[in-house]
Each structure stands twice: as structure tokens, then as C-alpha cells.
């Protein structure tokens with residue numbers, strides 16, 4: 001569903017992505033693994049239309065994304081969970097959840113289902129967004145794209161700084177939605193977590209895809225990769 | 232004691248003008264990222280249009296209170312479509328040049344047409360004279376201005392906190408880019424929000440018409456104090472705009488009463504103190520400082 005072809009991106013003069021090509025298919029989890037500064041977040045921002053200094057092709061379901069504004073891309077089915085969670089301080093938990101439009105009625109989780117899946121959010125629905133703990137904010141950011149019914153999720157390090165139980169919970173949810181045909185592009189530094197949820201992996205180093213592995217190969221080389229990533 | 236209460240009321244009435252206008256400035260800055268230096272001129276225009284409508288078509292205060300803000304809203308929509316929209320892509324320096332330029336043009340146009348001596352406006356029926364509360368007697372019009380501007384502030388507050396439009400305005404004030412990435416067409420709200428902010432400045436102008444001298448220059452001093460209000464409250468903070476508006480009105484009134492040569496200075500001393508203690512203003516988010 002998502003096809004990135006020969007993507008290069010710059011911050012001013014500095015090139016941070018070089019000829020990156022990758023694809024995410026329906027019902028599949030692909031990870032983007034790489035050190036800090038490799039260009040993972042920049043790639044997601046390019047897909048979202050927030051980073052404009054780029055060359056190459058971005059397509060969603062055979063459709064060119066180039067001319068679509070960020071809000072049109074979100075409406076076309078791309079759901080973004082940014083690395084800083086992106087929870088609004090001036091909105092309540094429930095407002096944070098219901099701010100974005102529902103983009104696909106079949107796929108969208110109703111608010112009740114969200115609260116069933118994340119009881120912690122139900123209890124705090126009237127609190128302001130940033131009064132939540134880091135873990136709760138991460139859940140809220142996930143819950144927000146589930147309620148939109150996005151067909152492609154871009155998750156930027158969703159496990160970072162979370163307790164193992166919550167990471168496990170997020171893994172379960174990722175598997176649950178991919179069973180319904182959602183595609184996920186997961187940026188992760190937590191190699192162990194990546195290996196438990198993903199089908200395929202792209203290794204990104206200094207803005208280039210240096211290797212593409214299926215999950216079996218990835219697991220076999222977990223230790224080597226950990227060293228490579230310097231984690 | 233009764234003198235003190237009268238000064239307080241005077242301050243709260245003047246604070247009502249500041250609060251309404253600063254509220255408009257805050258929502259415009261929040262959603263557009265534009266600091267509108269023409270805000271004082273729009274306040275002036277609200278008062279002048281009220282006076283002209285009274286003179287030419289006999290439109291009285293009460294209907295003017297509704298019609299003039301609507302006219303100013305439309306004027307704001309026009310300004311945004313013709314001029315301000317181009318700012319969003321330009322360096323902030325142009326923001327100052329354009330909106331300040333608009334202010335100068337508006338002031339000079341009014342001067343050319345209506346001179347500098349001031350337009351007459353009578354106190355509206357029902358709001359003349361004094362209100363007697365026990366041994367106190369207070370100017371009815373000032374009581375009205377305070378109560379009415381409070382009411383409008385509360386209504387705007389409800390609009391911002393209880394409606395979907397308000398939610399989108401708050402979200403795009405906080406994080407415009409991210410809000411777009413969540414599928415919200417922020418641009419669609421830019422024009423109405425600008426019009427709304429100008430409408431609020433116009434409303435403050437209508438309220439000022441029976442109370443202040445209506446001249447082309449009435450917005451000049453007003454806008455300077457308005458920026459003190461916004462800095463004290465926190466740029467972009469709606470609650471801050473309202474609280475600081477009334478606070479500055481009070482400081483100004485007490486200053487005029489007890490130390491008349493220092494009344495303006497007192498406002499800027501307050502501003503300096505606030506900046507020293509909380510650089511982002513009383514209600515501003517610290518990281519935006």
C-alpha cells in the first residue's frame with residue numbers, strides 16, 4: 001500500500017536520506033531500524049508531507065502523494081504517531097482522541113472500544129492531555145489513530161521509555177489491527193520488540209537502506225544488529 | 232471608600248475594552264501566527280463606524296452593538312483575503328510592515344474624511360446617569376460595559392472550550408503543523424478566525440463610542456497598551472488576554488486616580504515585572520518564551 005521510491009531528503013544543504021526505497025503491504029508490519037540520527041523520523045515526516053525538501057516518489061495505494069497536503073494525506077488513511085507523542089496540552093484526553101476526523105468508518109474504533117482497550121484513558125478522559133504519564137500519552141497517541149480508522153500507521157518509536165507490560169500491550173494491538181488489513185511502518189530501536197511484531201525489517205544507516213531482512217533472518221542476527229545499533 | 236469603588240469600576244470598564252480587543256489579538260496570533268498591529272485601528276474603526284451610522288442613518292447604540300461587529304468581521308475577512316494571507320509564507324518582518332501599514336492607512340483615511348476633532352456620540356438610552364446601590368452611586372454606562380464585556384468573554388470562552396470549532400482553534404494554536412497531519416484543514420479556519428478577531432476589536436470600539444472621544448487617533452495609544460496586555464497575559468493565551476485586560480484597566484485607573492503622571496508608566500512597570508518573573512507571561516506556556 002505504501003511505496004517509497006528513491007527518496008532523498010535534505011535539511012538545508014545537509015542530505016539526511018539518500019535513495020531510500022521501501023514498501024509496506026496491507027496487513028503487514030515493516031520496521032525501520034537504525035541508530036539515532038539515521039533519518040527514520042525524517043522519513044516518516046516526508047511520508048506525512050511535513051518535510052518538503054525531498055526528491056523521489058511516495059505512493060499510497062497507487063496514488064501519488066506529492067501533491068497532497070498533510071491533512072489530505074491523513075484523510076487518505078495515513079495515521080501518524082510522532083516520536084514525542086504529540087498530545088495537546090490544551091485539550092482534554094477525550095478531545096485529543098476525537099480531534100481528528102474518522103477517515104474510514106469500517107475501520108475506525110468507536111470511542112467505547114478505545115476505552116475498553118485502554119481503561120487508563122477512560123478513567124482520565126476529562127484530564128488535560130499532558131497531565132497523563134508518558135506511557136498513557138503514548139497509548140493516547142495510538143488510540144487516536146485507531147479511532148481515525150487509518151489504513152497505514154506510521155509509528156515513531158512507540159515503545160520508547162515504556163514499561164514492558166505496556167510495550168507488550170502495544171504489540172498485541174499492532175497484531176490485532178494488522179489482522180484487519182492495516183499496514184504498519186514501525187520505527188524502532190528496541191530490536192527485541194521489533195522482532196516480536198514485524199514481518200520485515202529495513203536497516204537504515206546514515207540515510208541509506210543498507211539491508212532488508214525477513215523476521216527469521218532478523219532474529220538470527222539479533223545480537224549482531226544490537227551491536228551495530230550500539231544499543 | 233466610595234471613590235475607590237468608582238475608580239475600580241472605571242478600571243474594569245476600560246479593562247473590558249482591553250480584554251475584548253486582546254482576546255481578538257490572541258486568537259488571531261494563535262491560529263495565524265500573525266501579530267496584528269492594526270488592531271488598535273480596527274478598534275477605532277468600530278467606534279467611528281458606530282458614530283457615522285448614528286449620524287447618517289440614525290442607527291442607535293443597541294442595534295450598532297450587533298451590526299458593527301458583523302461589519303468589522305466582514306472587513307477582517309476582506310483584509311485577510313486581500314493582504315494578510317500572503318504573510319503566512321513570509322518572514323515575520325513583513326507581518327509588522329503590513330499590519331502597521333494598514334493601521335496608518337486606516338487612521339489617515341479617517342482623518343481625511345472626518346478630521347481630528349472627534350465625532351459626537353450620545354450615551355445610549357437606558358444607560359445614562361447613575362446607578363444607585365445603597366449609598367453608592369455608579370455611572371450606569373460603566374457598569375454596563377464591564378458586565379457586557381465579561382459576558383462576551385465568557386461566551387467566547389465557551390465557544391473555545393465547548394465546541395468542535397473551539398477545539399480545532401486550540402489545537403492549531405498549540406501545534407499548527409501537527410494538527411494538519413491529523414487530517415484537519417487548518418487553513419479553512421484562518422479567514423473566519425481573523426474576521427472574528429477583528430470583529431471583537433470592532434465590538435470594543437462600539438462600546439467605547441459613548442464613553443471615549445471618537446477620533447482617528449484613539450487607536451494609537453490603545454494598541455500600545457494592548458500589547459502590554461498581551462505580553463502580560465502571554466501571547467496567544469486566551470485566558471491571559473482576558474485576565475491581563477482587566478488587570479491593566481485597573482492599574483491604569485488607579486494610576487490616573489492616585490498618581491496621574493505615572494498611570495501609563497505603571498502599566499509598563501507591571502509588564503516589566505511580569506516579564507522578569509515569567510518571561511512567557513502570566514498564562515503563556517514557558518517553552519514558547
Ligand SMILES: Nc1ncnc2c1ncn2[C@@H]1O[C@H](COP(=O)(O)OP(=O)(O)O)[C@@H](O)[C@H]1O
Nearest residue numbers: 011014016034035036037038039040041042043
Ligand atoms: N530540524 C532539523 N534541522 C536540521 N537537521 C535535522 C533536523 N532534524 C533532524 N536533523 C538531522 O537529520 C538527521 C536525521 O534525523 P532524524 O530523522 O531525526 O533521525 P532518527 O529519527 O533516525 O533519529 C540527523 O543527523 C539530525 O541531526
Ligand SMILES: [Mg+2]
Nearest residue numbers: 040041042083
Ligand atoms: Mg527519531
